[in-house]
Amino acid sequence: MKHFTSITDVEHPDALIQQVVNLKEQPQFSNIGKHKTLGLVFFNPSLRTRLSTQKAAQNLGMDVIVLNINKDSWKVEFEDGTVMNGATQEHIKDAVKVISSYCDIMGVRSFATLEDREEDYKERVLTNFVQYSSVPVISLESATLHPLxxxxxxxxxxxxxxxxxxxxxxxxxxxxxxxxxxxxxxxxxxxxxxxxxxxxxxxxxxxxxxxxxxxxxxxxxxxxxxxxxxxxxxxxxxxxxxxxxxxxxxxxxxxxxxxxxxxxxxxxxxxxxxxxxxxxxxxxxxxxxxxxxxxxxxxxxxxxxxxxxxx
Amino acid sequence: MKHFTSITDVEHPDALIQQVVNLKEQPQFSNIGKHKTLGLVFFNPSLRTRLSTQKAAQNLGMDVIVLNINKDSWKVEFEDGTVMNGATQEHIKDAVKVISSYCDIMGVRSFATLEDREEDYKERVLTNFVQYSSVPVISLESATLHPLxxxxxxxxxxxxxxxxxxxxxxxxxxxxxxxxxxxxxxxxxxxxxxxxxxxxxxxxxxxxxxxxxxxxxxxxxxxxxxxxxxxxxxxxxxxxxxxxxxxxxxxxxxxxxxxxxxxxxxxxxxxxxxxxxxxxxxxxxxxxxxxxxxxxxxxxxxxxxxxxxxx
Amino acid sequence: MKHFTSITDVEHPDALIQQVVNLKEQPQFSNIGKHKTLGLVFFNPSLRTRLSTQKAAQNLGMDVIVLNINKDSWKVEFEDGTVMNGATQEHIKDAVKVISSYCDIMGVRSFATLEDREEDYKERVLTNFVQYSSVPVISLESATLHPLxxxxxxxxxxxxxxxxxxxxxxxxxxxxxxxxxxxxxxxxxxxxxxxxxxxxxxxxxxxxxxxxxxxxxxxxxxxxxxxxxxxxxxxxxxxxxxxxxxxxxxxxxxxxxxxxxxxxxxxxxxxxxxxxxxxxxxxxxxxxxxxxxxxxxxxxxxxxxxxxxxx
Missing domain, CATH: 3.40.50.1370 (Aspartate/ornithine carbamoyltransferase)
Known part of the structure; x- marks a missing residue:
């Protein structure tokens, strides 16, 4: 599995589902994630996803870094080729390349705006993350899907x-x-x-x-x-x-x-x-x-x- | 000790006070908290409590997850039986059951509103945490008490x-x-x-x-x-x-x-x-x-x- | 090195630069930071600094605590001798003494206001951190310098x-x-x-x-x-x-x-x-x-x- 952004990323969904059932029946800790960093990037609010993904990573011995990107950091630009002389401060492609360089796996949450169907269904945020990340990307809910x-x-x-x-x-x-x-x-x-x-x-x-x-x-x-x-x-x-x-x-x-x-x-x-x-x-x-x-x-x-x- | 929400939760307060004095005189690290998660939920600002509780947990080898609940997550409803068609997005009982399911110990801070004495002295937030949590609850300051x-x-x-x-x-x-x-x-x-x-x-x-x-x-x-x-x-x-x-x-x-x-x-x-x-x-x-x-x-x-x- | 707030804190800058080049060529993990806590205090937004410093600390086995001071905590007063009956809630000297007491190393980011040159070039925030901290202070960018x-x-x-x-x-x-x-x-x-x-x-x-x-x-x-x-x-x-x-x-x-x-x-x-x-x-x-x-x-x-x- 290279990324986890929808079921189409998963070769054997039935095996993965069974793996989750097995973990539920017998929770496990391991050190497989030692010295590995999970970066969680939130464009939108989150409770379950935020906490459960941190907990899961810690169960595997990973370090976790959380970024509320628009609040802790800079306003993000999504349009390619824009002359960035307005409110946005950092282009998504730069942000993703940089964040992914500090992580071994990256998660991102970004909701639909419900203003323009074509835009939302293009999954621009998630697609940018997958395109520009140097590490695997997990969707923490995107505009059109919530695979976790x-x-x-x-x-x-x-x-x-x-x-x-x-x-x-x-x-x-x-x-x-x-x-x-x-x-x-x-x-x-x-x-x-x-x-x-x-x-x-x-x-x-x-x-x-x-x-x-x-x-x-x-x-x-x-x-x-x-x-x-x-x-x-x-x-x-x-x-x-x-x-x-x-x-x-x-x-x-x-x-x-x-x-x-x-x-x-x-x-x-x-x-x-x-x-x-x-x-x-x-x-x-x-x-x-x-x-x-x-x-x-x-x-x-x-x-x-x-x-x-x-x- | 089942919870720590006031002195009445403590069987031997004098022994606990002495334990704190001993730690001050001889600080200690341990692994007793390894693979245990402390969840800290803040409805209100915090500096000392936020930092000192994280530090204390890390001294014991615990993982810590911090949630600024109304900012990082959803607006919380406290009334029972409400038809939730207004601004609040998640009921306190659901939030607490879920958060506690990812933690081994949970802390919560929630201040008095000073608008209605009976409401504040009922300690609705803290009481909901204790009632719905599946794990021990520590008060990080509640409407009427600050036991830490x-x-x-x-x-x-x-x-x-x-x-x-x-x-x-x-x-x-x-x-x-x-x-x-x-x-x-x-x-x-x-x-x-x-x-x-x-x-x-x-x-x-x-x-x-x-x-x-x-x-x-x-x-x-x-x-x-x-x-x-x-x-x-x-x-x-x-x-x-x-x-x-x-x-x-x-x-x-x-x-x-x-x-x-x-x-x-x-x-x-x-x-x-x-x-x-x-x-x-x-x-x-x-x-x-x-x-x-x-x-x-x-x-x-x-x-x-x-x-x-x-x- | 006692603090890291500008090149003048560094005895051998060329050796330090070479050390960075060596790490880039051969990244390293160690346990030198075990049971040591890095506190990162942000007065201003940060992406690279926030993430890269956390990652660096975790590479060394440190625990990291992040504080968005004006958002998570209290509004900070910088003037000495002020009668604090206005909007500010905690004096910088108290905040720094307290935060540093929970940390082994502390980082702080605070930008120039660009309103008063003398004020900015006095580096009041950073200077207060250095003065009142009981532990080494790293500048995560100050009003006039960005040594990292x-x-x-x-x-x-x-x-x-x-x-x-x-x-x-x-x-x-x-x-x-x-x-x-x-x-x-x-x-x-x-x-x-x-x-x-x-x-x-x-x-x-x-x-x-x-x-x-x-x-x-x-x-x-x-x-x-x-x-x-x-x-x-x-x-x-x-x-x-x-x-x-x-x-x-x-x-x-x-x-x-x-x-x-x-x-x-x-x-x-x-x-x-x-x-x-x-x-x-x-x-x-x-x-x-x-x-x-x-x-x-x-x-x-x-x-x-x-x-x-x-x-």
């Missing part, structure tokens, strides 16, 4: 040991427009496990074909929930009317009543979650969300370990 | 080896309304050492009975200073007219002249100190304040060591 | 193995007024290597005599570039009309055409660089800037190693 989260989610489902479960990715309400990254990535990874996957969302919220390929999309949430073993809730804004939040007629909040329509399904969410908006308190309080969060540590540790082995 | 500071202060007084000293906790001026945490905590810990303790403050600034129990409160600063061996200065806002700063007639700034009324007393303050407002330069420049600050490292180390031993 | 950068630059030039190269420090345009620190420091260090050094700048931008001593200053950029082996570009504001940016007639941006006037010179810059303002893209893209940035790690490591050996 999806790897975690696949491992969490696999660890349940349910045979060919029905998994519903359900859109849920949210007060602000959110990127499609977690949902895109979830669908992109789901073929790596043996599951029946359905995407449920209101009309106007269909995800990009690039990720929904062979997956059924339903517009009736109750119907989709029938016989489900896992309900994975997530909000996202429109892909078609990019970044918009078209009005939704029914209430898509996930409640105890809706969970009762399932096959005793486990509720999943990547967190942070808007309680009583995305899902009601009792649904969240009896869910897999904290196991998912903890599994982030094992997912990061498996990815780091593989990258370290291939250095 | 008080443990330090008791050790600093003990290390002086003065027999049954007279210790005066004296209110002093400050340009802004401050919480009562340091002072409450000082009085709460003072019975753990053999000392005569007096609280001196202007009328209207009396502290809560919960902490002044058997301790004399005087409204005449000069009188209180007579025969004192230690003057511990601190500003706080009113407990009765909660958070208010009633006008004070006399000048309560601690000066060389006032120190001359004492039994050659040592001046103490937890820092940061507003020079020439709380106390004059020469008083601060010949004081125990830097020894106190350094002793913060030993206090944190003793607490961490005990918690690690009990994991 | 200059040590790096001298090592980068030395590593090229060109015999007595001609080195041109050339002023270049920038949208904002910048300090003279990098340029002052470059000139101050240049006598430590065997080179012919010329300073090229528009009229009104002459640097202080204290640093240009025996060095030729030219106002014709093209003329200065003739036969040059290294072009070191940097913007700075006026020293005479302190902090001003007098209008400049010609275009001083460094272009491929201007580089063609040289003896196939290598382009250098400390970064961050405003692309197509200071120099054009092709000049930067075929330059030593990333080697310089990487050499910052070795410069910091050499300095830390020497300070650790002298503890």
């Amino acid at each position: 989260q999806s790897l975690t989610d696949m491992a969490t489902i696999t660890a349940s040991a349910i045979q060919r479960p029905k998994v519903v990715l359900s859109w849920a309400p949210h007060p602000k427009a959110l990127p499609q990254a977690v949902s895109n990535s979830f669908l992109q990874w789901s073929p790596a496990i043996d599951a029946e996957v359905v995407c449920a969302c209101p009309e106007g919220y269909e995800l990009s074909d690039a990720f929904t390929g062979g997956i059924t999309t339903m517009h009736n949430q109750e119907e989709a929930f029938a016989d489900a073993d896992f309900i994975y809730a997530k909000n996202w804004s429109s892909y078609d009317s990019y970044g918009a939040t078209p009005a939704v007629e029914k209430d898509w909040t996930i409640t105890v009543e809706k969970m009762a329509l399932t096959n005793d399904a486990r509720f999943m969410h990547c967190l942070p979650i808007r309680r009583n908006v995305v899902a009601s308190d009792p649904v969240i309080d009896h869910s897999l969300v904290y196991q998912q969060a903890k599994n982030r540590e094992y997912a990061a540790q498996a990815v780091l370990q593989n990258l370290l082995e291939d250095l | 500071q008080s443990l330090t202060d008791m050790a600093t007084i003990t290390a002086s080896a003065i027999q049954r000293p007279k210790v005066v906790l004296s209110w002093a001026p400050h340009p802004k309304a401050l919480p009562q945490a340091v002072s409450n905590s000082f009085l709460q810990w003072s019975p753990a050492i053999d000392a005569e303790v007096v609280c001196a403050c202007p009328e209207g600034y009396e502290l809560s009975d919960a902490f002044t129990g058997g301790i004399t409160t005087m409204h005449n600063q000069e009188e209180a200073f007579a025969d004192a061996d230690f003057i511990y200065a601190k500003n706080w806002s009113s407990y009765d007219s909660y958070g208010a700063t009633p006008a004070v007639e006399k000048d309560w700034t601690i000066t060389v002249e006032k120190m001359a009324l004492t039994n050659d007393a040592r001046f103490m303050h937890c820092l940061p100190i507003r020079r020439n407002v709380v106390a004059s330069d020469p008083v601060i420049d010949h004081s125990l304040v830097y020894q106190q600050a350094k002793n913060r490292e030993y206090a944190a180390q003793a607490v961490l060591q005990n918690l690690l031993e009990d994991l | 950068q200059s040590l790096t630059d001298m090592a980068t030039i030395t590593a090229s193995a060109i015999q007595r190269p001609k080195v041109v420090l050339s002023w270049a345009p920038h949208p904002k007024a910048l300090p003279q620190a990098v340029s002052n420091s470059f000139l101050q260090w240049s006598p430590a290597i065997d080179a012919e050094v010329v300073c090229a700048c528009p009229e009104g931008y002459e640097l202080s005599d204290a640093f240009t001593g025996g060095i030729t200053t030219m106002h014709n950029q093209e003329e200065a570039f003739a036969d040059a082996d290294f072009i070191y570009a940097k913007n700075w504001s006026s020293y005479d009309s302190y902090g001003a940016t007098p209008a400049v007639e010609k275009d001083w941006t460094i272009t491929v055409e201007k580089m063609a006037l040289t003896n196939d010179a290598r382009f250098m810059h400390c970064l961050p660089i405003r692309r197509n303002v200071v120099a054009s893209d092709p000049v930067i893209d075929h330059s030593l800037v990333y080697q310089q940035a990487k050499n910052r790690e070795y410069a910091a490591q050499a300095v830390l190693q020497n300070l650790l050996e002298d503890l």
Whole structure:
């Protein structure tokens, strides 16, 4: 594995998922990362990713350096060829070449702006990191994908040991427009496990074909929930009317009543979650969300370990 | 010891104070914290606590992860049952469960808002951490108490080896309304050492009975200073007219002249100190304040060591 | 070496420069810093310095604590004798005494304000750190000097193995007024290597005599570039009309055409660089800037190693 920016970087996703499950069942410390430095660069806020990736690196004996790039450092320019006489102070290509020269592995988080679909789906920040870094790059969530989260989610489902479960990715309400990254990535990874996957969302919220390929999309949430073993809730804004939040007629909040329509399904969410908006308190309080969060540590540790082995 | 949020968490406060004195006299490094992670969560600014606790953890071989929660991460919701469709992004209970899952010990700092006495004295933030954390919680100063500071202060007084000293906790001026945490905590810990303790403050600034129990409160600063061996200065806002700063007639700034009324007393303050407002330069420049600050490292180390031993 | 705040702190600058070259040629890890703590205090933004110094310390086995002092901690007062009833919360002397008590070596970054030349050239922040610190102090760039950068630059030039190269420090345009620190420091260090050094700048931008001593200053950029082996570009504001940016007639941006006037010179810059303002893209893209940035790690490591050996 050269980088970890999406499932397409992973030769054997099923083996990687199993590696995460094994770590969860038997946590491990090692010295493979001794005298190796992980640099974590954040353009956006982070709690789970920030902490779990640091913890994972420390489990492997790595040193970690964290940079809140726009706050601790200089304002970053992304356009090539710009005459930089405005507010931006350092070009992304210079920043990445320099940061990577102090690291053995680098992680970067950068969200979609939701202003220009083409721009976001070009993944300019992540692409610049991969292009200019002299070391492997891990996506800590990019404009359109969140592979560490999806790897975690696949491992969490696999660890349940349910045979060919029905998994519903359900859109849920949210007060602000959110990127499609977690949902895109979830669908992109789901073929790596043996599951029946359905995407449920209101009309106007269909995800990009690039990720929904062979997956059924339903517009009736109750119907989709029938016989489900896992309900994975997530909000996202429109892909078609990019970044918009078209009005939704029914209430898509996930409640105890809706969970009762399932096959005793486990509720999943990547967190942070808007309680009583995305899902009601009792649904969240009896869910897999904290196991998912903890599994982030094992997912990061498996990815780091593989990258370290291939250095 | 399960948590360290106030003296009531400590079975033998006198032994813990002595442990701090011993560390000060013979600093120690150990590996007891190897492969253990301390997570430090800050809702408010910190210098001494931030640095001394990191240093103490590193002395024990621990890894440390620091989170400035509202800046690096998501805005936190504290109300139970809220429909989270406003500005807050993650519920405290979710944040704490997740953070604690990556740590072996967790510290949290959160100040009083001084808007609602009942709210502050309920210690909602700290209480949520203790309730939802899966690991021991250390208070890095809470709304109403600052036990690491008080443990330090008791050790600093003990290390002086003065027999049954007279210790005066004296209110002093400050340009802004401050919480009562340091002072409450000082009085709460003072019975753990053999000392005569007096609280001196202007009328209207009396502290809560919960902490002044058997301790004399005087409204005449000069009188209180007579025969004192230690003057511990601190500003706080009113407990009765909660958070208010009633006008004070006399000048309560601690000066060389006032120190001359004492039994050659040592001046103490937890820092940061507003020079020439709380106390004059020469008083601060010949004081125990830097020894106190350094002793913060030993206090944190003793607490961490005990918690690690009990994991 | 007691501190590292300018070349005058270094007994044998040529030996130190060679030590950096050696580290670059053969990077090293050691345990000399085990149980030693480096405290890095930032009053201003930093990328290279922040990361390279952390990395260098970790190469030596040190623990590192980073403090963004005005953001993570308290607003700092610099005036002596002030009645601190305003916005500042902690006096620099108290902050430094306390921070240094938790560290074995301390670094500090603080930029010039460009408002008052006398104030800036007094180096109040750095001087306070040196005065009140109980441990060695490293300048991570001060108001008027940037010795870690200059040590790096001298090592980068030395590593090229060109015999007595001609080195041109050339002023270049920038949208904002910048300090003279990098340029002052470059000139101050240049006598430590065997080179012919010329300073090229528009009229009104002459640097202080204290640093240009025996060095030729030219106002014709093209003329200065003739036969040059290294072009070191940097913007700075006026020293005479302190902090001003007098209008400049010609275009001083460094272009491929201007580089063609040289003896196939290598382009250098400390970064961050405003692309197509200071120099054009092709000049930067075929330059030593990333080697310089990487050499910052070795410069910091050499300095830390020497300070650790002298503890």
